[in-house]
Amino acid sequence: MKTLIKNGTVVTASDSIIADVLIDDEKVIALGANLPGEGANVIDARGKFILPGGIDVHTHLELVMMGTVSSDDFYSGHRAAAFGGTTSHIDFACQYKDESLKQALDNWHAKLQGKPVIDYGFHITITDPTDAVIDEIPNMIDEGITTIKLLLAYKGRLQVDDTAMFKIMQKAAAHGMLTMIHAENGDAIQILIDQSVAANRLSPVDHVLTRPHWAEAEATLRAISLAAMADAPVYIVHMTCQSSVEQLMYARSRGLKAMGETCPHYLFFNLDHLRRPDGAKWVCSPPFRTESDNEFLWKSLAQNNLQVVGTDHCPFFLDGTKEIQYEDKRIKIAGKELGKDNFTLIPNGVPGIEDRMPILWSFGVGRGIISMNRFVELCCTNPAKIFGMYPRKGTVAVGSDADVVIWNPNLKKTVSVTNTHQRTDYNLYEGMELIGLPEKVFVRGNMIVDGEKWLGKAGQGKFLKRAAGAAVI
Ligand code: URP
Numbered sequence: 001m002k003t004l005i006k007n008g009t010v011v012t013a014s015d016s017i018i019a020d021v022l023i024d025d026e027k028v029i030a031l032g033a034n035l036p037g038e039g040a041n042v043i044d045a046r047g048k049f050i051l052p053g054g055i056d057v058h059t060h061l062e063l064v065m066m067g068t069v070s071s072d073d074f075y076s077g078h079r080a081a082a083f084g085g086t087t088s089h090i091d092f093a094c095q096y097k098d099e100s101l102k103q104a105l106d107n108w109h110a111k112l113q114g115k116p117v118i119d120y121g122f123h124i125t126i127t128d129p130t131d132a133v134i135d136e137i138p139n140m141i142d143e144g145i146t147t148i149k150l151l152l153a154y155k156g157r158l159q160v161d162d163t164a165m166f167k168i169m170q171k172a173a174a175h176g177m178l179t180m181i182h183a184e185n186g187d188a189i190q191i192l193i194d195q196s197v198a199a200n201r202l203s204p205v206d207h208v209l210t211r212p213h214w215a216e217a218e219a220t221l222r223a224i225s226l227a228a229m230a231d232a233p234v235y236i237v238h239m240t241c242q243s244s245v246e247q248l249m250y251a252r253s254r255g256l257k258a259m260g261e262t263c264p265h266y267l268f269f270n271l272d273h274l275r276r277p278d279g280a281k282w283v284c285s286p287p288f289r290t291e292s293d294n295e296f297l298w299k300s301l302a303q304n305n306l307q308v309v310g311t312d313h314c315p316f317f318l319d320g321t322k323e324i325q326y327e328d329k330r331i332k333i334a335g336k337e338l339g340k341d342n343f344t345l346i347p348n349g350v351p352g353i354e355d356r357m358p359i360l361w362s363f364g365v366g367r368g369i370i371s372m373n374r375f376v377e378l379c380c381t382n383p384a385k386i387f388g389m390y391p392r393k394g395t396v397a398v399g400s401d402a403d404v405v406i407w408n409p410n411l412k413k414t415v416s417v418t419n420t421h422q423r424t425d426y427n428l429y430e431g432m433e434l435i436g437l438p439e440k441v442f443v444r445g446n447m448i449v450d451g452e453k454w455l456g457k458a459g460q461g462k463f464l465k466r467a468a469g470a471a472v473i
């Protein structure tokens with residue numbers, strides 16, 4: 001089955017050119033002027049942009065945590081992603097105590113059965129770093145897993161110590177794998193949490209006050225320094241503030257193999273949002289900081305001091321005692337109300353897999369902070385390169401997977417939970433005005449979104465085996 005997209009402007013990380021795009025089956029087979037349309041479904045994209053499908057390298061779908069489960073599963077999360085222009089994502093398969101990495105991976109593959117619509121891969125999160133587990137790391141490459149995530153926070157639950165971090169970085173680097181770090185000092189944070197609870201300071205804003213930006217800056221520099229000693233590439237996930245990004249800038253100015261990601265929500269919100277009556281909506285880790293940090297992050301994206309925008313999509317209901325309608329089902333999943341009297345019991349995480357590209361387009365490209373090419377680089381190309389999927393994914397080029405978004409720069413929308421598709425009862429960006437949205441979305445040549453119409457089918461998404469030795473950007 002052929003599709004010819006005519007007269008659009010193809011936007012890659014480096015170029016914007018008016019060209020037709022010819023798709024045959026799953027691949028882009030030609031790019032150029034006046035391509036022949038015989039036998040093809042022809043789509044006129046005049047006045048629109050043809051972008052590579054977005055890649056979100058930081059998601060947590062149906063993640064069991066804090067007495068509940070993140071409310072998007074591997075079908076609803078994929079549907080929401082697609083409506084926002086994202087056609088691939090990498091989720092975290094988490095190894096829990098006494099499990100092997102292979103067991104963890106099998107558990108995550110099982111969750112996907114019959115559900116995926118977009119393409120997906122896994123990072124492996126190590127939380128019980130025994131010697132046997134560390135020896136198992138290279139086996140992951142045959143499974144298509146080339147990235148390892150460690151958390152320096154969530155003491156007693158997921159946190160690993162410096163011995164484990166250093167050994168894992170050495171092992172990973174020796175096999176061309178990348179170590180990703182959730183950088184917060186979990187030891188200091190746990191003391192601050194205990195003190196806050198003892199003093200009866202239990203409201204959502206106390207979540208922020210017990211996780212100071214210094215905890216992030218310290219852990220970022222520690223991770224980067226250990227990576228330098230291990231001669232390992234390192235990627236710091238969900239960076240929130242000037243003080244941690246400055247550590248990354250220092251590392252990069254010294255030629256270290258260090259890269260960083262931020263998420264859209266850290267560009268917009270600050271600790272005052274957690275003082276609101278519905279402050280639980282904004283409880284995530286690391287927490288929200290200040291308006292000055294928001295601005296610093298925008299500049300960091302523009303100036304290549306950060307390399308990727310991921311979402312850390314980990315949605316929960318604000319009020320999980322009430323059902324919502326999702327497609328033809330009534331859904332009720334316990335959520336942030338679990339911590340209504342105590343912030344330590346609020347499930348950590350926010351939705352965003354659908355919002356990422358539309359929000360970044362309207363407020364980044366639309367305000368002239370980043371170019372369209374930089375937008376593609378941050379949302380598509382850098383993720384593909386850093387995570388071992390380029391050029392199959394992350395660009396529009398002959399031979400690449402036909403993951404393509406026809407982006408209409410004139411489409412407008414006021415964001416609402418009622419006109420987005422993330423399976424939860426709120427949208428962080430409620431009321432914000434967007435200009436420029438995905439209009440048609442293709443995954444490997446299959447159109448899965450056509451305007452408001454959902455054409456995706458559960459089961460059509462494929463597992464992405466990724467290659468080791470990926471680029472350091
Ligand atoms: O609050 C968050 N970010 N929840 C998801 C888990 C994590 O730390 O990324």
Ligand code: ZN
Pocket residue numbers: 182237238285286
């Ligand atoms: Zn994290």
Ligand code: ZN
Pocket residue numbers: 058059060312314
């Ligand atoms: Zn995360």
